[in-house]
Amino acid sequence: MDTKDKKVVIELQDVRREFQVGDEVVKALRGVSFKIYEGEFVTIQGTSGSGKSTLLNQLGCLDTPTSGEYLLDGVPVRTMTKNQRAKLRNRKIGFIFQNYNLLAKTTAVENVELPLMYNNKVKAQERRERAVKALIEVGLGDRLEHKSNQMSGGQMQRVAIARALVNDPTILLADEATGNLDTRTSFEMLVLFQKLHREGHTIIFVTHNPEIAQYSSRNIFLRDGQIKSDTYNDNILDAATALAALPKPVD
Amino acid sequence: MIFLIITIIIAVALYIVARTTLLGMTFRVAVKAIANNKGRSFLSMLGIIIGVAAVIVMMAIGQGSKESVRQNISQMGTNIIMVRPGADMRGGVRQDPSSMQTLKMEDYEAIRDQASYIMYTSPEVSSSGQVIYGANNTNTSVYGESLEYMDIKQWTIEEGTCFTEQDVQSAAKVCLIGQTVAKELFPDGGEIVGKTIRFKSMPVRIVGVLKSKGYNSFGMDQDNLLIMPYTTVMKRLLAQTYFSSINCSALTEEMTDQAIDELTTILRNNHKLKADADDDFTIHSQAEMMETMSSTMDSITLILVVAAAFSLLVAGIGIMNIMLVSVTERTKEIGLRMSVGARGLDISIQFLIESILISVTGGVLGILVGFGLCQIATSLFALPTSIPGWSIILSFAVCTLIGVLFGYIPAKKAANLDPIEAIRYE
Ligand SMILES: Nc1ncnc2c1ncn2[C@@H]1O[C@H](COP(=O)(O)OP(=O)(O)OP(=O)(O)O)[C@@H](O)[C@H]1O
Ligand SMILES: [Mg+2]
Numbered sequence A: 001m002d003t004k005d006k007k008v009v010i011e012l013q014d015v016r017r018e019f020q021v022g023d024e025v026v027k028a029l030r031g032v033s034f035k036i037y038e039g040e041f042v043t044i045q046g047t048s049g050s051g052k053s054t055l056l057n058q059l060g061c062l063d064t065p066t067s068g069e070y071l072l073d074g075v076p077v078r079t080m081t082k083n084q085r086a087k088l089r090n091r092k093i094g095f096i097f098q099n100y101n102l103l104a105k106t107t108a109v110e111n112v113e114l115p116l117m118y119n120n121k122v123k124a125q126e127r128r129e130r131a132v133k134a135l136i137e138v139g140l141g142d143r144l145e146h147k148s149n150q151m152s153g154g155q156m157q158r159v160a161i162a163r164a165l166v167n168d169p170t171i172l173l174a175d176e177a178t179g180n181l182d183t184r185t186s187f188e189m190l191v192l193f194q195k196l197h198r199e200g201h202t203i204i205f206v207t208h209n210p211e212i213a214q215y216s217s218r219n220i221f222l223r224d225g226q227i228k229s230d231t232y233n234d235n236i237l238d239a240a241t242a243l244a245a246l247p248k249p250v251d
Numbered sequence B: 001m002i003f004l005i006i007t008i009i010i011a012v013a014l015y016i017v018a019r020t021t022l023l024g025m026t027f028r029v030a031v032k033a034i035a036n037n038k039g040r041s042f043l044s045m046l047g048i049i050i051g052v053a054a055v056i057v058m059m060a061i062g063q064g065s066k067e068s069v070r071q072n073i074s075q076m077g078t079n080i081i082m083v084r085p086g087a088d089m090r091g092g093v094r095q096d097p098s099s100m101q102t103l104k105m106e107d108y109e110a111i112r113d114q115a116s117y118i119m120y121t122s123p124e125v126s127s128s129g130q131v132i133y134g135a136n137n138t139n140t141s142v143y144g145e146s147l148e149y150m151d152i153k154q155w156t157i158e159e160g161t162c163f164t165e166q167d168v169q170s171a172a173k174v175c176l177i178g179q180t181v182a183k184e185l186f187p188d189g190g191e192i193v194g195k196t197i198r199f200k201s202m203p204v205r206i207v208g209v210l211k212s213k214g215y216n217s218f219g220m221d222q223d224n225l226l227i228m229p230y231t232t233v234m235k236r237l238l239a240q241t242y243f244s245s246i247n248c249s250a251l252t253e254e255m256t257d258q259a260i261d262e263l264t265t266i267l268r269n270n271h272k273l274k275a276d277a278d279d280d281f282t283i284h285s286q287a288e289m290m291e292t293m294s295s296t297m298d299s300i301t302l303i304l305v306v307a308a309a310f311s312l313l314v315a316g317i318g319i320m321n322i323m324l325v326s327v328t329e330r331t332k333e334i335g336l337r338m339s340v341g342a343r344g345l346d347i348s349i350q351f352l353i354e355s356i357l358i359s360v361t362g363g364v365l366g367i368l369v370g371f372g373l374c375q376i377a378t379s380l381f382a383l384p385t386s387i388p389g390w391s392i393i394l395s396f397a398v399c400t401l402i403g404v405l406f407g408y409i410p411a412k413k414a415a416n417l418d419p420i421e422a423i424r425y426e
Helices: A053-061 A082-093 A108-117 A124-137 A153-165 A183-198 A238-245 B004-019 B022-036 B038-075 B097-101 B107-116 B165-168 B179-185 B232-239 B253-270 B285-331 B332-340 B344-381 B389-415 B421-424
Strands: A008-021 A024-037 A043-047 A065-073 A094-098 A172-175 A202-206 A218-223 A226-232 B080-085 B118-133 B136-145 B155-158 B172-175 B196-199 B202-210 B226-228 B243-251 B283-284
Touching: A008 A202, A008 B232, A024 A053, A024 A065, A024 A108, A024 A202, A024 A226, A043 A053, A043 A183, A053 A172, A053 A202, A082 A094, A082 B332, A108 B344, A124 A153, A124 B155, A153 A172, A153 A183, A172 A183, A183 A202, A183 A238, A183 B107, A183 B118, A202 B285, A238 B344, B022 B038, B022 B344, B038 B285, B038 B344, B038 B389, B080 B097, B080 B253, B107 B118, B107 B243, B107 B253, B118 B232, B118 B253, B136 B179, B136 B332, B165 B232, B172 B179, B172 B196, B179 B202, B179 B226, B202 B226, B202 B232, B226 B232, B243 B253, B283 B285, B285 B332, B285 B344, B285 B389, B332 B344, B332 B421, B344 B389
Parallel strands: A043 A202, A043 A218, A094 A172, A172 A202, B136 B226, B172 B202
Antiparallel strands: A008 A024, A008 A065, A218 A226, B080 B243, B080 B283, B118 B136, B118 B196, B118 B243, B155 B202, B172 B226, B196 B202
């Protein structure tokens, strides 16, 4: 892949993250370094406990490394204030949590509106319009006013995707974003991600499913908090074609 | 009325803010958080409701009693100045009986003729004992007064007439009768004026019946009395030459102080007191009495209000407690909001608004409950109440302050949470 004229969005330099659990030190990340260029679609795979979520939390400015440097658009995140990081999470990054993390007792629309609430440039009217649009995109146009506890796991996951898309982030971080969806719906989401990729968004997609890796431009494998392999995909499959090839759902 | 207008303005302003701004969104989130926990929010509100209601009721009773005492005192007469014999007894030193006989006829005449700040003057001699008519009798007080007493004490005559100057000159055996005495002696009603009653075996003719004044705020029946010419009481009843007091009325309330100075000069001259000698009389004014009464009432009110205010403090701690629980309970939500871009400030404002909302809503309800309790106190127990307007504004201010003060620590705690730790919190 030609990366000469591409801008580096994310750069990790020997990032380590350790957790103190009682007397024991858990090393979740043991020196991870890589660069991600603008417009890449990266899948991250690895066994359970290999540090994928921990890595994604670093990238999402939700957590800070124990050591090492994380440069976002060339700026070290370590030097930013809490408020600057909050603003980044609000405007630049869309984050899809492994366990959705929706607001309880709150409707789908309100959940999706949430990031825009903390953006005072977006007025109430526009906020709602954008939230509805995002929900339609993930196929939940008919579930706008459903509360989070009245939805299935897959529906909640799609609300979480819509919430990550609503602020039109340049970087999209997804932690098992299709883990709870059936094949058909996962492909629908994959079509959506590929569309966003084509539009220029940078996507980092954590998954357990090796099949999904075929639809991204780059695959990173983690093992025990270290990168085991980092390969570019020369033959990116088209999710829309795969979706069309799926057997039609029986009504 | 003002209260209503203020409420409407606040409501409209809040509505506009709620529709348009981030603050408004936060406000709605806070309302929702309270609505989601109605029972708990209400319980923590209850402290504020009780506290505010207690403060309002205490202030209303304080203010009401003060007003009624004032009214009572002013009902006693106009700008009264009382001159009593003997030096000021404040030291508690026992004085010999002769010092209580310093007010003489010459003093009365001098005041009447020379004092320029005095409108009315009446010497007073009093006695008490049994009064009899036929088979009925009762105990009462007799006041010997001049005609001007009627103006000083604002007595009006319901039936008959007052005694005359002629009666005073001749020490006539005539009297005015108070309503209470009249009822005791003439339980069957009928014509009272012209009847002759006996006081200490002296027959006196009733020339007039006084209009009732009722009880004063010290619980004294103001209608249990007979008024006679002072000459009659002095010569025929007591055979004494001194007065028990001289009551005067200043020209206006503002002139009370000048009048007192003038009286002092006249009496000191009359009594030929040396420059360094103490007064052998004491002067009190109605204005001074009012002053003393209201400052006493004020301090009683203050004590009550402070006691009630402590319950507000306790209520504030209750709110803080519930807000701390709320922050802990919603740690995950806080983490989530932070993960999508809420700053610490946004989070702390949300919790501050929530605590202010609880305390101010409690305050409004407390004011309403306070109003209700005042109505009940007035109609059921005849307690005089008057809610001072500023107490409502004060309640609002105090409630907002409580919300901010006791919401601050929980809000701070929420704002300082780490997003990823908060979101993992179960
Ligand atoms: N807050 C934490 N405190 C202590 N240990 C943690 C914490 N977060 C992660 N770990 C540890 O770090 C390691 C990596 O965890 P992580 O959640 O990143 O795994 P993962 O690759 O996302 O796994 P999965 O595929 O099951 O989601 C695990 O051993 C986990 O126990
Ligand atoms: Mg994970």
